Amino acid sequence: MAVTPLDILHGILSPTALILFLVTYVAYAFIDYAARRRRMPPGPLGLPWVGNRHQVPSIKPWRQFAKWNRQYGSVVSLFLGRTPVLVLGTAQAAWDLLEKRSDIYSSRPRFIMAGEILSDNKRGLMMPAGENWRKFRKVYHSGFHSRRADTYRDVQSLESKLLMYQLLHEPKDFEKHIQRYAASVIVSVVYGKRVDSVDEWIVKENMAAMGYMTSLNIPGKYIVESWPWLLKLPRSLQWFRHMPERRRQRDIKLLTHLLQDVQTRIETGTCPPCLAADALEDQEKMGIDELQVAYTVSSPFGAGIETTSGSLLVFVQFLLVAMLHHPDTMRRAQAELDAVIGQDRMPDWADDDSLPYVRAVINEVMRWRPVAALGGAPHASTVDDEYNGMFIPKGTTVFANLDGIMRDPETFPNPEAFLPSRWLSGSALCSTNPRLQLYTFDLPFGFGRRICPGQHLASNSVFINIARMLWAFEFEPVSKGVLPDPWEFTNGSNSWPKSFECRMQVRSERIGECIEREWEGAKEGLGRWQ
Ligand code: HEM
Numbered sequence: 001m002a003v004t005p006l007d008i009l010h011g012i013l014s015p016t017a018l019i020l021f022l023v024t025y026v027a028y029a030f031i032d033y034a035a036r037r038r039r040m041p042p043g044p045l046g047l048p049w050v051g052n053r054h055q056v057p058s059i060k061p062w063r064q065f066a067k068w069n070r071q072y073g074s075v076v077s078l079f080l081g082r083t084p085v086l087v088l089g090t091a092q093a094a095w096d097l098l099e100k101r102s103d104i105y106s107s108r109p110r111f112i113m114a115g116e117i118l119s120d121n122k123r124g125l126m127m128p129a130g131e132n133w134r135k136f137r138k139v140y141h142s143g144f145h146s147r148r149a150d151t152y153r154d155v156q157s158l159e160s161k162l163l164m165y166q167l168l169h170e171p172k173d174f175e176k177h178i179q180r181y182a183a184s185v186i187v188s189v190v191y192g193k194r195v196d197s198v199d200e201w202i203v204k205e206n207m208a209a210m211g212y213m214t215s216l217n218i219p220g221k222y223i224v225e226s227w228p229w230l231l232k233l234p235r236s237l238q239w240f241r242h243m244p245e246r247r248r249q250r251d252i253k254l255l256t257h258l259l260q261d262v263q264t265r266i267e268t269g270t271c272p273p274c275l276a277a278d279a280l281e282d283q284e285k286m287g288i289d290e291l292q293v294a295y296t297v298s299s300p301f302g303a304g305i306e307t308t309s310g311s312l313l314v315f316v317q318f319l320l321v322a323m324l325h326h327p328d329t330m331r332r333a334q335a336e337l338d339a340v341i342g343q344d345r346m347p348d349w350a351d352d353d354s355l356p357y358v359r360a361v362i363n364e365v366m367r368w369r370p371v372a373a374l375g376g377a378p379h380a381s382t383v384d385d386e387y388n389g390m391f392i393p394k395g396t397t398v399f400a401n402l403d404g405i406m407r408d409p410e411t412f413p414n415p416e417a418f419l420p421s422r423w424l425s426g427s428a429l430c431s432t433n434p435r436l437q438l439y440t441f442d443l444p445f446g447f448g449r450r451i452c453p454g455q456h457l458a459s460n461s462v463f464i465n466i467a468r469m470l471w472a473f474e475f476e477p478v479s480k481g482v483l484p485d486p487w488e489f490t491n492g493s494n495s496w497p498k499s500f501e502c503r504m505q506v507r508s509e510r511i512g513e514c515i516e517r518e519w520e521g522a523k524e525g526l527g528r529w530q
Pocket residue numbers: 124125126137140144299300303304305307308311371372375376377378379444445446447448449450451452453454455457458459462
């Protein structure tokens with residue numbers, strides 16, 4: 001009897017054939033997954049297609065990452081969908097890959113929704129390595145390299161005097177005042193204009209734009225991140241585009257308006273030196289158009305406000321918790337400040353080298369709870385590589401898990417304890433590594449060519465305010481024995497203490513008078529940034 005096409009179709013669709021096909025497909029997927037995993041660094045076993053996605057918590061994933069580093073070693077691999085991922089759990093592994101091999105580990109993974117669709121690849125933090133990103137870094141290097149950052153010390157000190165005055169009179173609102181400080185410094189150094197409150201529209205609008213951007217970056221939220229082929233559909237069928245593209249128009253309006261305002265003030269001679277003014281001046285030489293300048297200079301809204309205020313809030317929490325376990329921390333820092341500064345002037349920039357214990361407290365705050373817990377943003381590799389006999393494929397997403405790196409007991413013995421003395425030479429806990437000394441510690445700012453370009457500006461803010469707060473105030477819990485939970489931190493990719501209470505009391509009448517005096521003297525200077 002002749003076999004008709006219908007018979008063949010029947011055969012193909014028969015339950016036995018379908019089961020056979022499914023079994024073969026699943027077996028192939030497992031074999032393919034095992035083959036991809038085999039030569040890569042060790043890590044938790046996942047599943048074909050999804051990889052380890054189901055094992056990575058969407059909230060504070062750095063804690064699970066650190067557990068895997070303890071279990072499998074300093075370099076752990078996993079898969080998010082089909083994307084290979086590395087988690088680096090020690091400073092040495094991060095230096096080896098992200099710094100010594102920075103020519104191949106300095107890109108970023110694809111951010112389809114936030115980077116490509118919303119921002120048209122114009123936001124530097126998410127830009128892949130390449131010509132545009134190099135131009136972005138150039139703007140930041142000339143705007144915030146070490147000596148240039150020091151030219152902003154004046155406005156940072158004036159804003160800090162206002163912060164001390166506010167803490168003296170409204171200590172309960174310390175979180176709000178610290179956030180205001182961080183926002184005003186950023187708006188000043190970027191657009192040459194300060195703000196009195198985080199409620200001013202320039203801060204609110206920019207933070208709203210950042211908030212929307214972060215809401216697009218939630219793993220698993222948008223199917224196109226896993227299935228980029230959806231971008232090949234006709235535009236009108238790409239339903240996920242419509243909202244972010246509308247939002248992009250709003251961002252462009254905001255950012256170009258801010259840049260044009262700077263241009264107008266430059267023309268009338270009323271704009272103090274700032275990043276936007278520098279970038280406008282160099283625009284032609286660098287070959288970047290006005291819209292790219294507008295996007296480039298706006299990065300500190302996402303990268304510099306929460307990180308700076310978050311680090312200062314970690315400091316306050318740190319002191320409260322230290323009171324219970326290491327009550328000598330605050331006293332020792334204050335004894336050093338009293339000996340070097342006295343009570344009739346505030347600590348200033350020139351005092352940094354004379355305050356080693358205060359510097360040690362700062363380093364320990366930044367180590368104990370790094371605000372950029374997952375290393376800020378992941379790096380991505382651009383070619384196949386091998387490390388200690390392990391294969392790392394091109395296109396691997398690399399997390400330098402700062403939260404785990406700072407708690408690596410080989411690098412930081414007794415890592416859970418906050419021991420500023422570990423930073424003092426002569427202490428048994430002090431590392432011999434030249435990168436981990438009192439004045440060289442830069443791990444909180446990331447690695448290699450992607451290292452935070454605002455690190456000098458940020459370090460200056462952190463130093464001046466922590467030194468002055470320690471000099472001026474006693475920090476106590478609001479009721480005896482009631483301490484903030486040192487693990488209660490916000491969930492975003494930058495993580496800082498959830499709202500908590502603290503009693504700040506001025507240490508003496510003389511110090512109180514000095515704060516009032518300094519603030520009176522600062523008003524005129526701040527007026528120039530209004
Ligand atoms: C205490 C405060 C700060 C901390 C802890 C911090 C930390 C970081 C970290 C960990 C990264 C990622 C580095 C990497 O990929 O390896 C980063 C990137 C970045 N930071 Fe900061 N940062 C702070 C303040 C600032 C400030 C004040 C600015 C701007 C004035 C700034 C601008 C940037 C920019 C633009 C990037 C992206 C660089 C790139 O992708 O090439 N940051 N920061």
